[in-house]
Amino acid sequence: MSMADDAAHNLLGLELEGGWKITEKIDKVPGQTGSFFSVCYKIQRGKEICFLKAFDFSKFQEIAASGKKVVDIMTDMLNAHRYERDLSILCEERHLDKVVTVREAGEVSVPGYTYPLVPYLIFDLADGDIRKRISFAEKLDVVWKLYSSHSIAVGLKQLHGINVSHQDLKPSNVLLFATESKIADIGRSQCKTMSSPYDDLAFTGDLNYAPPEILYDAYDSDWATRTFATDCYLLGSMIVFYFIGISMTALLRSHLPDKLSWDVWRGSFEDVKEYLLDSFQKSTQQFAETINNEELKTELSLLVSQLCYPFPEKRGHPKDAHLVNNKYSLERFVTRLDVLHKKVKFKLINE
């Protein structure tokens, strides 16, 4: 089926319920890396411009060609759409202000197509993701980096508060709305109280940012331990990215001898742990050496080493290690990032 035959690709010019007019088809929007098959548009209502994500159900035919049953594919697609919509509504209801949520959800029928019904979700249009903003030239940027880090830590904490693990926190999923940073793309997240299409997967995010236990296939079978430990790592990795522009997973790999790295090693995780710890410590040291101010260096490298510790059982704040249900609580990290941000902002620390 070509795009010309596909309703989701032909929404330009249509008017939706609520007075939205579809004004521009866009290739891709930051933070919407295609959790499922989707087509993106800019929409306008008065002076307000938003972003629409249309679900392209006709894509099932392409997948069906690979041998999977049509019914199963349709079910998966519907579940994915429903999951992102319902989860987003839940976030909205619970006032998760550091998470990008759906403003409106609906369906539009486009007559003349084999599959005329196109479900959609409407989001605020971001200025871009943090990759666009990040720079290592300006010292003033440290204030913004700490503020943004704090915002996403709050966002993750908010998600954890409603038993949701994001699983896919990475630079392209942190969106900028003027001065605010928010976590986007909750479509790949996992929710303890809501059935998702990815419930059977150990990890639903981008493997390029995954923690080592996932890459070595040695994750915990307990849902909360596995997923919240992963989010902890991803938050630490984001802090690393803010300050050096490289992910923690990449740093780990760069310090691991090839033969012991996840892309080569076929032995057990247990046998590689000591070498992984060595690589982690070298990575933390490399990260710390880029920060000039001693207080900031000490604080941030400690934060990163607690959040990104390569073994999930030792990850997180040590004072929370004894907590049965909240071992990976982000509360203390949120507070520390907030304090650090304020110290730098009010020049209590001269960066």
Added chain:
Amino acid sequence: MSTIFENKQRRVIPNFRSLKKTVELGELDANKNVLDPFVKDDLESYYKDFSEDKSIGTAGDLISAAIVNNIFNPIVSDAAQFILNNKKESSSVQIQIAEKILDIGDNKIRPNIETIDELLELSNRPLIHNRIRKIKSLGKYFDHNPFLYCELSRLYSIIGQKESAIKNIKVAIGLAPNNRYILRSYARLMSHFGYIDSAHDILRKNIATKHDPWLLASEIAFASLRDKTSNFIKAGNEIIASNNFSPFSISELASSIGSVELTNGRRKRSKQLLESALIQPNDNSLAQVEWINNKEEFFDLDIKRFNVELNYEALTLESYNAKDWKKAIENAEKWFIDMPFAKRPIMYAHHAASFFLQDYDTAIKFCKVGLISNPNDPQIINNIAFSLAMNNETTQAFEYLNKINISTVNDDPTRICLLATSGLAYYRSGFPELGKRLYIQAMEYANKKKLPYYYYMALLNLAREEISIKSDISQNLYEQVLKINEESDEDLKFLKYQVKNRILQLDEQRLLGHKQHR
């Protein structure tokens, strides 16, 4: 007289190299495959993001993903180049990584040392001390890191600081008691300092040993060094027969058990095992087979046929056995640079240079680098004194000899050599009577200890010195020289030939002088 290195027995003692080098050699490879192959990302979305919006952020994102997947291609290089073109906007880590991807810049921690001359030069500078200081300063980031302590131990051993080396390796073993690299490094270090029991016990008692061919190989070697039969021979044979391990993983084990079987007189079994070891050997097992083969002639062995990295020991043995002394010295130099605390390459190189080539300057140089990591070793001290005395640098020879109290040396051959070398130094200093007395003392001691080889060597050395100062030799001494049965030993054969040749030359000169006189 120079100390003859202990060439009687060689065991498959593990090497102690840096972690990086040991990993590269494959000695820390997994014993068994339990994980599915890693499925790499195609990085398409990262390429797209970078091509649509070239920024430091998207470049860093792409490079990160490329590193994670170990994928390097022209698009990744473009991103790296973008970072280097925008250095002011980039972080220092991004720049380092970009340079590494493009293979430019200098990220080397230290220059490569390729010759012992460079090593000698560098040993005068605080290079290794600086490295030690640097590692120590990283302590706050490397809490409970066994490899850090292990590396410290290795560095201390290179500069001969025994106590610090042992202290650090003990911390390492405490932190990673079952780690193959740490265990083998511990065992090697302890045996280097003479603590064979400790080296053996750590392996013998470890729970990981029974299931790990690399640890088994070392345990069996150390048991044999203690004249004990390892309790793990059966487990080792089972591992070899199981076909569950790669030929490379069991190579050291097969050569270790093969050596024991040979000692026990089971030549056929030994040959079988050594054949297994040769399927995919490492430098250690290859050196072991070369060493055995020189005596047993099991195989028609050509060391260069094996694609083994850092096989300098085997090459040294091969050229040594082929009496290619210059090549043996070259290979021993590479061997020592690879393992700068090892004593055996020093002993081989010294013997080849000093004894067979009379190249005393080279021999002295090897001893000097050997003394960096073995500052009080009586054998190396004896050897440097011997070569200095042979070079008529007797003041320096005595300076070295004075470092040792001969009466406290427990090893009989070394004691004999030190007595004889002192004799040589006196001869060369113009005190032949004192020199002769010391040579005779050495011979008497060798006789008492029933060490005929050392007796004959001292005798031949004495004869050589007598000839050199008197241009003559007493009839009694000459008869004793003639009685030496040199056939069994290459060194005796060589030295006896030299002495006899010198006597014949003198006889000819005398005869000629007599005729002219008439």
